[in-house]
Amino acid sequence: MSRTPAVRPPRALLAAAVVACALAAIPLVYLLVRVGTAGFEDIAAVFERPRVPVLIGNTVLLAASVTLATVAIGVPSAFLLARARLRGRAVWTVLAALPLAVPSYLAAYGWLAALPWMQGFWAAWFVLTLVAVPYVTLPVAAALRAGTTGLDDVARTLGRGPLAAFRLGTWPQIRPAVLAGALLVCLYTLSDFGGVALFRYQVLTTAIQQAYGASFNRDYAAILASLLVLLAVAVVIAEQFARGRAARQFGAVTGPARQRRVRLGTWSAPAVVLLAVPPGLAVIVPVAVLVVRLFEAETLREFDAAELAAAAGNTVLLSAGGAVVAIALALPIGILAARYRGRIIRAIETTGYLALGLPGIVVGLSLVFFSLAAVPALYQTAFVLAFAYGVLFMPKAIGGIRGATAQVPTSLEDVSLTLGNGRLRTWWLVTARLARPGIAAAALLVAVTAMKELPATLLLRPTGTDTLATELWSRTDVSAYGAAAPYAVTLLLVAAVPAFLLSRARAGAGELDEAVA
């Protein structure tokens, strides 16, 4: 952790962040336009619907409980991965990232096929928790690896028990990572549609989809989406508030990382269970179910390997493009948030996060609206779709870039500046180089999420272009579950690559210590 210099941010950086923020705000502007056309009476009428309070209550309940559960599972898992003497650590680390490769609708479908009675809150909570755990496990494990156990040792020497020592020594070091992960989980849960819809748990996103579904009542959909934005704002601000306090508590801890690994002893068995549960239940069950369906199916629609390969290729290219856009947008915001404070910067960061709280269909429609108005020549090309991925998932990159930048001591940047290098050159020579693992991890996280995206893809893809997600959808949509299996498995395999790299990339944070030392 570094000092936060009390200087004004460079104008160019601020300008870049404002531009990125404005682009990220396109869906919000769109919602404002739509809600604006609705008029006050329509808005008031929404709140008279008996269902609306229920929808809000369900949405908040689900988001809060999934977030709590992922923290409860993710933090101990991260501890085991980073700090315990664990046999097969490398394998467990990869497995921990694997649920990222599973779209929630696929996991939900698999569980529903296996246990048809699953429904409602508990089912949605269960499946979303499984697929979202890595959002907490991965950053916390990285923070633990980069941190030190020295402070715990001091606390132990002073007579504290192991748990109390962990709370005093290690917890403050990982708290920002826990919060950042919890924020992603919370926003993800707010915006998820596929997982909850299959379990018939009624939340705002399912109601938004329904509003588009039959009524073509775009105003009603926009008003509900705005409610979702307000919830997302509250969540982002709460996280900033909690993080602000954490940063102050933890401002002074530096020094060489020293890590002691814990012997598990009799805890080995429960530890293995804890690590095995999320990947086992999130990945293996749905895949097994689809494969069984593949063999059970009486008639199979013909399988076209070339079609599958084309879809896989499109998926990889589009999500890579999305990752590039997301990183470009998130870099100025992340750097700003890591290095400077102030109301404007907080506002920029908050806005940057909001798109993640919106369902894909709203972001998709907003970009239809925007690209037709601003760049009609690019409408329905891969560029607009990659850009949409960038806007949708940029928030996932902000946290990673902010964290990675914050870890680079400002003193090193100061040295470079003193040597006559400009700010940009200093950033490239010093900051970017040290923050590289974090930035790469952020890009991978965006890529893996973009691969699974469906609603915005359906709206914005070039006409006739298929991705693995759209191919999967077009098959499950007509009950052709057997025919869907090869696409589901391919999507999992393709998305497992960035998930795998992600579990490795974060391990690279150790290089930072060498570099600093």
Place this chain on the structure above:
Amino acid sequence: MRSPRTAFALGAVITVALTLTACAAGETGGSTSTADADTLTIYAGRNEALVGPLIEQFTEDTGIEVDVRYATSPELNALLLEEGERTPAEVFLSQDAGALGSIANAGLTSPIPAELADLIPAGFTSDDDNWIGVTGRARVIAYDGEHLTSETVPDNVDALTAPEWKGRVAFAPGNASFQSFITALRVLEGEEAAAAWVEAIAANDPILTDNNLATLDLVNEGQADIGLINHYYWFERAAEEGEENMRAKLEFLPGDPGGIVNVSGAAILKGAADDADALEFVEYLVSEKAQQFFVDETFEYPLLPGIAAPEGLPTLDSLVNPELDLADLESLEQTQQLLADAGLL
């Protein structure tokens, strides 16, 4: 010094990825945005696996190249409303009449020539020729064959509000064809009776789903005794699983508002008013060949007179309610308000 080289490699990979993405855009026709003169662009709100083969056959028969954008009808409806007159689409193929009515009301369609529109009997197509009906699908009750028989399953929806069916009936209140059924109920039995039914069913602990397919799955898995769906979902499922393996069975409801026939259809968009290819495609959809395709492949009712309904289905005439005109089903807003007031929407 590993860092700079890796940073360089990373940059190189990113550049390549971007370029490749751009290439992907070029390959799949960056032209799509500016409606290609010799390619017909269709927005299809019906599933690719179902209508894809028909569209390929169209290209084979006519030599007209086609670009198809598949998504759900509601999504494409929202997309078309957002695009307005700038849409690259020339034809919209929709799963339900509601979406077609919605874009027609927004003034985005161009009229279907009378000689074509007149092929489809009134009541199954737009009354002002803004779109044309292509196939019919009946609302039915799907019931759990292990708990009920065709004797014990009700043959009308009024019975479903009885205490006997508490917690046993599944339906998708957001679904367009369910909402058409509610509208039919309003038209046929009056506002008061319809409101009473909606309130009574809402109070009878119904199982609310997202769509017809989810409803059918619940019945097929024994999680709900009765599901209100469209008939052809059952046949799609049966084609995959085998008819004898279907736990769900179908009960048609002739004469009942719960058994009305909805239509899928097509519209020519405004910008394609003079486009011969667009017209030819719509003509093709209501040709004998295509109508027979729908009978054989999707188990829907053909709307072109003279083509027989799929085997094993009651005739279309027996399901049609003479007192109901499809044009009456356009008062969607009141229906939605009714469902919203009862807490279903």
